[in-house]
Amino acid sequence: MSNIGITQPGVIESGTGLPPATSLRAEPGPIRAFWARLTARRTAMVGLVIVVAMILMAVFADWVAPYDPIATDWGAIRSPPSWAHPFGTDEVGHDVLSRIVFGARASLGAGLTSVALAVALGLPFGLIAGYAGGIVDLLIMRLTDALLAIPFLILAIALAAFLGPSLTNAMVAIGLSATSTFVRLTRAQVQAVAAEEFVEAARAVGNPPWRIAIRHILPNIVPAILVQATLTIAAAIIAEASLSFLGLGQQPPEPSWGSMLNVAKNFLEQAPWMAIWPGASIFLAVLAFNLLGDGLRDALDPRQRT
Amino acid sequence: MAQDRVTLLDVRDLAVAFDSEGGVVHAVNGVSYTLREGETLGIVGESGSGKSVHVLAMLGLIPRPPGRITGGQVLFEGRDLLRLPEKELRKIRGGQIGFVFQDPMSSLNPGMTVGAQIVEPLRIHLGLDGRAARARAKDLLDLVRIPHAGARLDQYPHEFSGGQRQRVMIAIGLSCRPKLLIADEATTALDVTVQAEIIGLVQELKREIGMAIVWITHDLGVVAGIADTVQVMYAGRILERGPVDDMFRDPRSAYTLGLLRSLPDLSRGRAGRRRLHQIEGAPPDMRHPPPGDPFAARNVYATPRCLTDTPPLIQAPGAAPGHLVAAWYDLPARLAAEEAAR
Amino acid sequence: MRPGPADRYPLLSVRNLSKHYPLRSWWGGKGSVFRAVEDVSFDIRPGETLGLVGESGSGKSTIGRAVTMLNPPSAGTVAFEGTDLAKLSAREMRRMRARIQMVFQDPYAALNPRMSIGDYVAEPFKLHRHDMARAERRDEVEGLLARVGLDPRFARLYPHQFSGGQRQRICIARAIALKPSFIVADEPIAALDVSIQAQVVNLLQDLQDELGISYLFISHDLRMVRYLCQRVAVLWHGRVVELAEADALYEDPRHPYTRRLLSAVPVPNPVEERARLGAASLLPPADPDATGGLVEVAPGHWVADIRYA
Numbered sequence: 037m038s039n040i041g042i043t044q045p046g047v048i049e050s051g052t053g054l055p056p057a058t059s060l061r062a063e064p065g066p067i068r069a070f071w072a073r074l075t076a077r078r079t080a081m082v083g084l085v086i087v088v089a090m091i092l093m094a095v096f097a098d099w100v101a102p103y104d105p106i107a108t109d110w111g112a113i114r115s116p117p118s119w120a121h122p123f124g125t126d127e128v129g130h131d132v133l134s135r136i137v138f139g140a141r142a143s144l145g146a147g148l149t150s151v152a153l154a155v156a157l158g159l160p161f162g163l164i165a166g167y168a169g170g171i172v173d174l175l176i177m178r179l180t181d182a183l184l185a186i187p188f189l190i191l192a193i194a195l196a197a198f199l200g201p202s203l204t205n206a207m208v209a210i211g212l213s214a215t216s217t218f219v220r221l222t223r224a225q226v227q228a229v230a231a232e233e234f235v236e237a238a239r240a241v242g243n244p245p246w247r248i249a250i251r252h253i254l255p256n257i258v259p260a261i262l263v264q265a266t267l268t269i270a271a272a273i274i275a276e277a278s279l280s281f282l283g284l285g286q287q288p289p290e291p292s293w294g295s296m297l298n299v300a301k302n303f304l305e306q307a308p309w310m311a312i313w314p315g316a317s318i319f320l321a322v323l324a325f326n327l328l329g330d331g332l333r334d335a336l337d338p339r340q341r342t
Numbered sequence: 343m344a345q346d347r348v349t350l351l352d353v354r355d356l357a358v359a360f361d362s363e364g365g366v367v368h369a370v371n372g373v374s375y376t377l378r379e380g381e382t383l384g385i386v387g388e389s390g391s392g393k394s395v396h397v398l399a400m401l402g403l404i405p406r407p408p409g410r411i412t413g414g415q416v417l418f419e420g421r422d423l424l425r426l427p428e429k430e431l432r433k434i435r436g437g438q439i440g441f442v443f444q445d446p447m448s449s450l451n452p453g454m455t456v457g458a459q460i461v462e463p464l465r466i467h468l469g470l471d472g473r474a475a476r477a478r479a480k481d482l483l484d485l486v487r488i489p490h491a492g493a494r495l496d497q498y499p500h501e502f503s504g505g506q507r508q509r510v511m512i513a514i515g516l517s518c519r520p521k522l523l524i525a526d527e528a529t530t531a532l533d534v535t536v537q538a539e540i541i542g543l544v545q546e547l548k549r550e551i552g553m554a555i556v557w558i559t560h561d562l563g564v565v566a567g568i569a570d571t572v573q574v575m576y577a578g579r580i581l582e583r584g585p586v587d588d589m590f591r592d593p594r595s596a597y598t599l600g601l602l603r604s605l606p607d608l609s610r611g612r613a614g615r616r617r618l619h620q621i622e623g624a625p626p627d628m629r630h631p632p633p634g635d636p637f638a639a640r641n642v643y644a645t646p647r648c649l650t651d652t653p654p655l656i657q658a659p660g661a662a663p664g665h666l667v668a669a670w671y672d673l674p675a676r677l678a679a680e681e682a683a684r
Numbered sequence: 685m686r687p688g689p690a691d692r693y694p695l696l697s698v699r700n701l702s703k704h705y706p707l708r709s710w711w712g713g714k715g716s717v718f719r720a721v722e723d724v725s726f727d728i729r730p731g732e733t734l735g736l737v738g739e740s741g742s743g744k745s746t747i748g749r750a751v752t753m754l755n756p757p758s759a760g761t762v763a764f765e766g767t768d769l770a771k772l773s774a775r776e777m778r779r780m781r782a783r784i785q786m787v788f789q790d791p792y793a794a795l796n797p798r799m800s801i802g803d804y805v806a807e808p809f810k811l812h813r814h815d816m817a818r819a820e821r822r823d824e825v826e827g828l829l830a831r832v833g834l835d836p837r838f839a840r841l842y843p844h845q846f847s848g849g850q851r852q853r854i855c856i857a858r859a860i861a862l863k864p865s866f867i868v869a870d871e872p873i874a875a876l877d878v879s880i881q882a883q884v885v886n887l888l889q890d891l892q893d894e895l896g897i898s899y900l901f902i903s904h905d906l907r908m909v910r911y912l913c914q915r916v917a918v919l920w921h922g923r924v925v926e927l928a929e930a931d932a933l934y935e936d937p938r939h940p941y942t943r944r945l946l947s948a949v950p951v952p953n954p955v956e957e958r959a960r961l962g963a964a965s966l967l968p969p970a971d972p973d974a975t976g977g978l979v980e981v982a983p984g985h986w987v988a989d990i991r992y993a
Contacts, residue, residue: 072363073363232793233788233790233793233794234793234794234795234796234797236754236788236794237786237788237794237795237796237855238796238807239754240752240754240781240785240786241781241785241807241808241811241858242778242779242780242781242782242808242811242812243778243807243811244775244778247811251799252796252799255796255798255799256796256797256798388877388878388879389877504740533739533740533904534739534904534906534945534948534949535739535944535945535948536739537948537950538947538948538950541950541961542961545961560877560878561878561950562878562952563949563950563951563952563957564950566950566951566952566953566954566956566957566958567950567951567954567957567958567960567961568961586954587954587955590952590953590954600879601878601879602952604878604879604881604882605878605907605952606907606908606910606911607907607911608906608907608910608934608946608949608951609934610910610911611930611931611934611935612914612930612931613931615911617886617889618882618885618886618889618911619882620879620882620883620886621879621882621883622883624847624849624850624879624880625877
């Protein structure tokens with residue numbers, strides 16, 4: 037018997053014979069299936085479109101922005117939105133739209149860079165803690181617990197103040213503050229996956245521990261890390277804005293959404309547009325990353341859906 | 343036998359579908375049968391045969407969406423369960439129809455005492471007050487042979503063994519003296535010795551209470567001992583149905599025959615050992631049910647017509663009355679020809 | 685106890701194997717010990733299938749993981765071709781795994797969901813045949829898939845695209861990749877549909893005939909054990925209570941627990957099955973404490989000494 041029939045949903049079945057009479061069904065691989073599930077979620081796609089648009093805006097800021105963001109125009113100080121300056125100007129005559137566009141570099145850049153740093157540090161430590169166990173696990177986790185006991189933003193502010201005010205230092209401070217979350221998440225995920233039977237099966241064929249960690253466990257925890265990273269980017273954007281607002285991040289006259297708010301707070305009555313646009317940008321970016329993160333969570337873990 | 347008794351359950355052309363990512367899964371495709379009062383019906387099938395889904399659908403227990411009942415009627419004492427308001431259905435479910443599912447651990451609430459869970463349906467369906475319900479709950483645990491019933495009412499499910507939990511589920515299923523007990527793979531997760539005890543218990547209770555039973559299982563051995571009537575399901579259809587002795591002695595569906603032959607014989611020694619009979623292939627994808635007889639692709643006796651037309655479930659010629667089969671091929675004739683050729 | 689002078693050249697020799705788990709008391713100190721497996725001994729001959737039967741909690745899976753050193757025993761020895769596995773270093777044991785393989789119960793859990801079938805089946809070659817070229821490896825994988833009845837082109841697909849029966853075939857293909865001499869099959873058909881079980885059992889039998897593999901077949905399916913196994917060990921509360929040739933054990937069970945177990949198996953024949961249920965002669969459970977060492981009651985037929993109180 038050599039028929040290939042289609043069996044249960046998503047399943048290809050052959051008889052015991054071979055080769056098959058008909059061709060293989062074009063079943064999507066895991067990545068394509070994930071993409072199909074993601075694109076089916078409208079809110080996730082809204083988030084993705086906004087994120088992509090903002091990143092493009094930041095990358096091509098030189099072409100998008102109508103003015104030089106640090107060029108002052110003493111003829112137009114705190115002028116309300118107009119055709120010449122759609123978002124208005126600030127207290128020294130900077131074009132707010134241009135500063136929003138260039139500010140995206142600082143805000144998104146800080147969000148992405150700091151989270152990349154947190155993952156780069158948190159993932160290996162979490163993997164070691166979760167898979168090695170014992171005294172190594174104990175040491176890593178006590179340190180992580182100690183860091184987690186300090187509120188994220190307070191820790192970031194303290195580190196930034198210690199390192200000195202600059203955008204790079206703000207990124208490092210935010211990244212280090214977020215690391216403990218990734219250590220803890222990675223460890224929990226590793227322990228959950230390590231208990232699965234395919235890990236025992238991997239031991240049974242003679243995989244050494246490092247290969248089990250890299251080839252069998254890591255690919256299965258990437259989805260959870262990716263979701264957490266996306267959501268943490270949103271938090272990191274707020275953190276960068278907060279640090280800049282406090283003067284610990286982007287230094288004037290270079291623009292960032294947080295430092296723009298810092299200046300705008302002095303002119304809320306006279307020039308509300310100075311606060312509205314950076315505030316709205318932060319809000320939109322955070323919302324977009326959160327929508328995308330939620331969508332990724334649903335699309336990456338089919339088991340959680342009912 | 344229960345031939346002359348009143349019809350209790352009349353399932354007519356029941357069809358159930360599920361919406362899935364890959365398309366609509368046609369889980370149950372026109373299932374019709376009747377069950378008389380006091381009759382034990384054994385339903386045999388594999389995963390995906392529709393054996394469990396169709397009873398969940400008749401009790402209003404499939405999640406909707408993604409599930410949909412796409413057609414048919416389920417008359418219980420003349421009332422169509424599918425068109426009953428949820429409130430009315432709730433009165434019947436757990437009341438006149440008791441049910442026991444495969445996994446007693448997930449069917450029992452771990453945070454509630456066993457007593458409270460037995461008392462609940464008694465208060466809802468029979469309107470008993472607290473004291474009377476508790477007394478009845480103790481009687482029920484006695485009935486399912488759990489020692490020290492009075493004290494154990496106040497214990498939690500994790501304090502019971504797997505077999506005892508299934509007994510508790512049976513006690514709950516029987517609590518309101520149902521006319522029908524539906525058991526879906528009720529002993530599958532249990533050890534054979536515990537399974538034997540549970541089956542013995544259900545047989546005894548049936549003699550005492552006289553309820554009808556629908557016993558759903560994949561184990562032909564279990565069905566052989568307890569059923570009056572056996573029904574074999576495959577790909578959401580009934581392929582064969584009949585009185586238990588006639589079905590096992592003279593199966594008319596190639597699928598039934600294949601299942602019977604694929605079981606190794608406990609009494610056959612190594613000397614007389616033959617290669618196990620195996621049914622090739624696997625069940626069809628129910629998103630794209632094949633035209634014709636759903637078993638045709640795996641059936642060595644299939645005729646060309648099996649691949650195109652769906653056979654009706656009709657009286658098998660020469661078999662006992664009520665022995666129905668859905669097949670275009672004539673299995674006894676084909677087997678006789680095979681025998682002659684050998 | 686030393687089951688059998690006939691076992692002069694066993695492939696696997698298990699002696700006095702025990703697996704204990706310490707139970708912590710509420711204040712975290714040392715409490716009592718849970719004896720999952722207690723003083724179990726048996727041999728497996730080359731090319732033989734030994735059945736290990738028992739109910740849930742009898743310790744049968746624990747033994748399977750102890751003899752493969754996935755969960756090493758607390759006491760006793762496991763000698764494979766004369767080598768004491770417990771004495772091997774981690775690296776030596778990994779090398780030994782080319783000879784000792786395992787097939788698991790749940791083919792849904794035993795496959796890595798993010799590894800293609802081809803990579804999964806090729807893994808033993810990557811680990812143990814470093815000299816093998818990529819093309820040669822691919823040919824081997826395709827040959828293995830074909831051998832277990834799957835289309836070689838399935839290699840590029842992922843586990844979620846397969847049914848339970850196919851997944852178990854994939855696991856078997858990986859297990860036989862390096863032509864091991866011994867496979868522990870832990871309930872390999874329990875999760876499969878009835879019509880698929882026979883396919884997998886026949887495949888295991890064919891592979892044994894072809895490659896001379898010995899199996900430790902762990903199962904609660906007493907019918908299938910009788911069919912597949914030359915000898916059978918009955919486990920009860922972590923101890924072997926009876927060990928004999930399959931025919932002797934099924935036709936002349938000596939231990940009360942074995943009798944109880946065999947008498948509980950439903951017979952797919954209405955007349956016999958109703959008679960069996962009607963007889964209601966289900967023997968009462970025996971007392972686990974009343975079990976002593978094994979005694980040879982007939983050649984090769986070992987039964988735990990029953991001490992009646």
